[in-house]
Amino acid sequence: LKAQTALTFKEKLRAIDLLVIDDLQFLQGKTVQQEFGHTLNALLDGGQQVIVAADRPPSELEGVDERLRSRLAGGLTLELGALDEELRAKILAVRVAAAKALHSKFEVPEEVIAYVARTVTANGRDLDGAVNRLLAHNTLTGAPISVEMAETALRDLIRQVEPKRVKVEDIQRIVAKHYQVSRADVLSSRRTQNVVRPRQVAMYLSKTLTLRSLPEIGRRFGGRDHTTVLHAVRKIDELIKTDQTLNDEIELLKRMLLE
Incomplete structure (x- = not known):
């Protein structure tokens, strides 16, 4: 322009x-x-x-x-999940082969690839970083690449896994999908039981998994008052003490949001 x-x-x-x-x-x-x-x-x-x-x-x-x-x-919509260990290992093998084409002495045993795939889990870019570090360590020290060497070279990459920051919007989306209602229903003023329970669960998770205040959570749920959020949090908190099914559902949703 x-x-x-x-x-x-x-x-x-x-x-x-x-x-x-x-x-x-x-x-x-x-x-x-x-x-x-x-x-x-x-x-x-x-x-x-x-x-x-x-x-x-x-x-x-x-x-x-x-x-x-x-x-x-109108197109094909797919949800992309995290890389599983098998796929991480395949990506590493390709990256190692590409590095070996430029550095013929770069040899990474299968057990090292398996170790890196198992321990470097944050994202695909970290896999590239892991291969680069192994190459640098091998080139600078001349030491053969082993699991022990990989543990040293990749120490901070492996340690850097931080708790996932959960967003209220993600909670609303995943809870709505789990209970087979729409996110619009969760944010609406509808009072039917099939909508009220998911809404309360979403508010409860928003309070326990995020740092948002009650008033801000209320605003994210269709402009509700903070007392409504507090009521929902207390309600779910009491129910999960006696309702094992609901408690299991809450734990499942937490794992889905934090993985």
Whole structure:
């Protein structure tokens, strides 16, 4: 826009075979969203492929235009989970092979790959960091790569696992999905039992898993008063002492939110 080449950019964008967009939840501004919607339509109508990533499903992209959300919802929606140990090991094997192509003496035994895959669990970038550290340690010291050496080289990577910061929006989404209601129902003023219990559970988890104050939690739940949140927290707190089924559900939801 500043260079007054927007038309050329749009023409170039709509002539590609594959468009990949990350963090769509940050796409702000009516004009930008409308332009992206036009581009999306042009690509899909032309038979090209579009992959969009966001931290929530299309229906929950609250800052995104309704028509754009609807078009995105018409595609295949998949939830991407964390890398499991088997996949981490495969990624490490590929990264090690790539490093060995440049450094022929770089040998990483299978037991070391298995150790790294088991202990470096935060994200994929840390796996790259682990391979780079093993390579640097091996190059600088000349010592063969072993599990003991990996423990030393990767000590801070393994230690850096921190408690996950849970967001109220994530709690609302996961609780709603678990109880088979919509997030809009949880935030609404409906008082039916199938909505009241999930709402109270979500408020309880918001109080126990986040640092948000009662008034702020109330605002996140459709502008409710803090006394409503306090009542919900106390209600669930009392129920889980005698209701084993509910207690198990709460523990399951906590694991889902913290994993």
